[in-house]
Amino acid sequence: MVKVDIDYSVYLVTGRxxxxxxxxxxxxxEESLQGGVxxxxxREKDADTGEFIEVARRTKDVCDRYNVPVLINDRIxxxxxxxxxxxxxxxxxxxxxxxxxxxxxxxxxxxxxxKVEEAHKAIDQGADYVGIGAVWPTGSKDVRNKKMLGPxxxxxxxxxxxGTGIKSVAIGGIHLPNLAQLLHASISPISxxxxxxxxxxxxxxxxxxxxxxxxxxxxLVGSFKRVRKTLPDPMAIFGIPTKRDLxxxxxxxxxxxxIRVVKRETPLVHQMTNTVVVNxxxxxxxxxxxxxxxxxxxxxxxxxxxxIGALLINxxxxxxxxxxxxxxxxxxxxxxxxxFDPVAIGATSYRRETSVDLLSHWQPTIIKGNAAEIGAxxxxxxxASRGVDSVGSGFSDPxxxxxxLARKRACIIVLTGESDYISDGSVVLKASxxxxxxxxxxxxxxxxxxxxxxxxxxxxxxxxxxxxxYEDLSQLVQGDxxxxxxxxxxxxxxxxxxxxxxxDVKGPGTFRAALIDELYNLTPETVxxxxxxxxxx
Ligand SMILES: Cc1ncc(COP(=O)(O)OP(=O)(O)O)c(N)n1
Ligand SMILES: Cc1nc(C(=O)O)sc1CCOP(=O)(O)O
Numbered sequence: 001m002v003k004v005d006i007d008y009s010v011y012l013v014t015g016r017x018x019x020x021x022x023x024x025x026x027x028x029x030e031e032s033l034q035g036g037v038x039x040x041x042x043r044e045k046d047a048d049t050g051e052f053i054e055v056a057r058r059t060k061d062v063c064d065r066y067n068v069p070v071l072i073n074d075r076i077x078x079x080x081x082x083x084x085x086x087x088x089x090x091x092x093x094x095x096x097x098x099x100x101x102x103x104x105x106x107x108x109x110x111x112x113x114x115k116v117e118e119a120h121k122a123i124d125q126g127a128d129y130v131g132i133g134a135v136w137p138t139g140s141k142d143v144r145n146k147k148m149l150g151p152x153x154x155x156x157x158x159x160x161x162x163g164t165g166i167k168s169v170a171i172g173g174i175h176l177p178n179l180a181q182l183l184h185a186s187i188s189p190i191s192x193x194x195x196x197x198x199x200x201x202x203x204x205x206x207x208x209x210x211x212x213x214x215x216x217x218x219x220l221v222g223s224f225k226r227v228r229k230t231l232p233d234p235m236a237i238f239g240i241p242t243k244r245d246l247x248x249x250x251x252x253x254x255x256x257x258x259i260r261v262v263k264r265e266t267p268l269v270h271q272m273t274n275t276v277v278v279n280x281x282x283x284x285x286x287x288x289x290x291x292x293x294x295x296x297x298x299x300x301x302x303x304x305x306x307x308i309g310a311l312l313i314n315x316x317x318x319x320x321x322x323x324x325x326x327x328x329x330x331x332x333x334x335x336x337x338x339x340f341d342p343v344a345i346g347a348t349s350y351r352r353e354t355s356v357d358l359l360s361h362w363q364p365t366i367i368k369g370n371a372a373e374i375g376a377x378x379x380x381x382x383x384a385s386r387g388v389d390s391v392g393s394g395f396s397d398p399x400x401x402x403x404x405l406a407r408k409r410a411c412i413i414v415l416t417g418e419s420d421y422i423s424d425g426s427v428v429l430k431a432s433x434x435x436x437x438x439x440x441x442x443x444x445x446x447x448x449x450x451x452x453x454x455x456x457x458x459x460x461x462x463x464x465x466x467x468x469x470y471e472d473l474s475q476l477v478q479g480d481x482x483x484x485x486x487x488x489x490x491x492x493x494x495x496x497x498x499x500x501x502x503x504d505v506k507g508p509g510t511f512r513a514a515l516i517d518e519l520y521n522l523t524p525e526t527v528x529x530x531x532x533x534x535x536x537x
Contacts, residue, residue, distance in 0.1 A: 003106045004069050004085045007038040008129060008197030009221045010214060011169050013073070014042050014059070015140060015201045020208050025055075026062060028210050033066040035214025037204070038197070041088050043073035056082045071110065076102050086110070088131065091118060096125035112171075114146055119160040127166060131199050132157050134172025135182060136360075140201040143172060150360045151185030154195070155410070162191030171199035176216050177333045183224045184237075184476045185363040189407040192235045194228055197221060224474035237410050237425045239475050244483070246427065248533050254480065255487045255531070256524035258458050263289035267309030267457035271450060272296055272324055274316025274343065277443030280512075281312075281450040287519035288491060290454040296320040298327075305330035309457025313364075314446055316343035318354055328362030337456035337477045337484070340364035341449035346376030359409075365456060365477050366485050367405075368414040368449045371395060378405045399428040399536040412485050414452065416445055420489045421536075424482040428536040431486065433493035435500040440508040441515075451519075452488030459484040486533070494530045495519040 012032055016025045029040070042059050044052045056078050060070045069085035072078045076099060079087045086108025089099060099109055110129040111122050122130050132154050134143040147153070154170050161168055170182060179198065187194050198221060207213040227239040245253065268291045273281050278294055285292035293308070295301055301323050305311075311331040313324050331338045340358070345351045355377075367377065371394045375383035382395050395401045398421045402413040406425035415421040419432040438444045459479035463469055472478060499505060499514035 003108065003128075006069055006085070006108060006129075006167070008167050008169050009038045009225065010036060010218045011039040011041065011197050011199040012037040012204055012214070013171070013199050013201045014040065014044075015205050016044075016055075017046075018140060018202050018205045020206060023208070026058060028205060029059060029062055032204050032210040032214040033063065033068055035211035036218030037068060037214045038218070039069055039071070041071045041073050041199070042078075042084075043201075049075075049077070052078050053081050056084065060084055069108070071108060079103060079107070086128070088112070096122070096127055100126065113157065114149060116157060116160055119157045123161070123164050123166060129167035129169065129196070130157075130161065131169050131171045133170060133199075135170050136173030136178070138173040138202070141172075148172075148360070151182050151363065152359075152409070154182070154186035155188045158186060158188035158193040158195065159190045162188060162193035167196040169197045169199045170195055174198050174200055175203045176213070176220070177329070179217065179220050180224070180335070180474055180476050181332045181363045183221070183474065185410045187237060187410050189404075189410075192237075194225075220474045223472055227472065227474060233426060235426060237406065238477070238481065239472070244480055246535075248535055251429070251483065251486060251533065252528050252531050254483045255490055256528055258455050258462065258483060258487045259288070259491065259522070259524045259527065261458040261462045262454055265309075265458060265461050266291050267454065267461060268293055268307060269310050269312065269450070269453045269457055270295065270301070270304055270308040270327065271312040271314070271453065272301070272320060272327060273312060273314040273341075273446060273450070275319075276316060277314075277446040280443050280447055283516050284447045284450055284492075284519055285454055287516050288451065288454055288522070290457065296323045298323045298325075301327035302330050305334050305336065308336055309461060310337040310339065310453045312339045312341065312449055312453035313358070314341035314343055314449055315351065315354060315358075316341075316446060318351070321354055321357070324358055325361045328358060328364075332362045332476060335471070335473070335475065335477055337365040337453070337460055337479070337481060338362065339366045339368060339449055339453040339456060341368050341446060342373050342377060343369075343446070345369070345373050352376070363476055364409070364411050365481050366412040366414060366452055367409060368416065368445070368452055368485075370416050370445055371398075374401065374405065374413065374415045377409070399423070399430065403428050403537070412481050414485050414489065416448060416489070420493070422482065422485045422489065426537075427482060429482075429486060430534040430536055431489050431493070432532040432534070433490060433497055433530060435493075435496045437500050437505075437508055437511040438493075438496050441512045448488060448492050451492050452485050455484040455487035455491075456481060458487075490527055490531055490533075491519065491522060494527050495522050497530060498522070498526065
């Protein structure tokens, strides 16, 4: 026997107990193979040995017709009796070295892991692949004694596996609506290693139409893997959406174009923001030519999602967490950019917990914060917070902080301050426009988040309007989100400079009104003339 070459893309773990009433197991299995399942594990928790062997044998007969390998869950004796491609074992099952002796060198051995230490052990012991879980809660297995990893936890484990040749699938609570989020957000921070596939019970087995369920999963995983393989920069977090001139001049030209796109397309920007700034946020949105909608009810936000261009979630006065959970999840499902503004996250444990909860439900595209907020997200002790403000002199190396956090969170990070720092995990930009009056009006940072949201919507629309563009279901967002973040920062700060120079501006009150006027009147050319950008890496 030779070790079979396995495609882990869509790995069906069987579960006869989860079939819809009246659905035959073998019929469901065959339909799922027709839909594109690439690997099958026979998992029988209640069958006695004879029944397990019979189910495994018939399962293998069906899978053989589709050239799809079969593995056996836990039971080496059943694998040996039926002659399947290998086994899947858990942490408390037969240890890998003994299993290897029993199954021989050519059988596939996969092991369940949920911790970094278990990943190291799987490497040392020569596993062929690992099943990383549980990603999310699931009704298919009692995982209450396990830590839910979330996509970020999966990414930490993927970094350990990077370069070892060991394949990886994620398991637990994976369904079509959260699949793009999982694939994107689990790209590992250091080596940009990504999942080879997903292991699924209920999304396929419990479906009345397993062929369609399997096909949708297969298309999405296939597309994701194809995009990753063809990236010019394999370390990039985002699939490169469009050609980009990565020079300061090129970026400024891109910002000028996005300013025009906002005015032309008037994107609808859904903002769940705090009560202090709702009115100002809506006004700055209108001033640059976008259209605001400030809805918060969970039912309302779900219905709105297909129509919006981008979503801003700012939890300055958290009163609508349910709505934020739903809105973010729907934005991921509909592939709309999400700007997350974790206002004063370091100030209270409730804010920290809420942030963890929100970010385990959906993947942000851009996180924007001041030094205290970004410091809290990066678990840095360099900067402390007082209410919504930062105290102290800031980070010693802000560029390194935003770059590392961008890789860890698989999103763009914007750090605001006297100078602003923006990173997509590869490039780091420093932008140094602005005026001290911005520190004297309330909600200044929140309005920056709003404008970044407007430009994120524009960047997506701009990309999708290009001749060569197509909507790729495996990409959480498309469009140049680094450029969107830079545009929001530049437009806001340049408008502030122009406003502050006006003779009628006497202090924060007149400045606030003048700022909205200058956002309204701002031209791409003025932004070009005044932009102070440095590329740090
Ligand atoms: C691909 C894959 N990953 C993980 C598991 C879980 O296996 P295990 O920990 O042995 O738990 P049981 O499946 O035996 O309940 C799996 N089966 N497949
Ligand atoms: C069998 C299994 N093992 C898990 C682990 O975390 O090791 S989670 C799980 C159940 C996966 O089922 P579903 O796709 O329906 O969520």
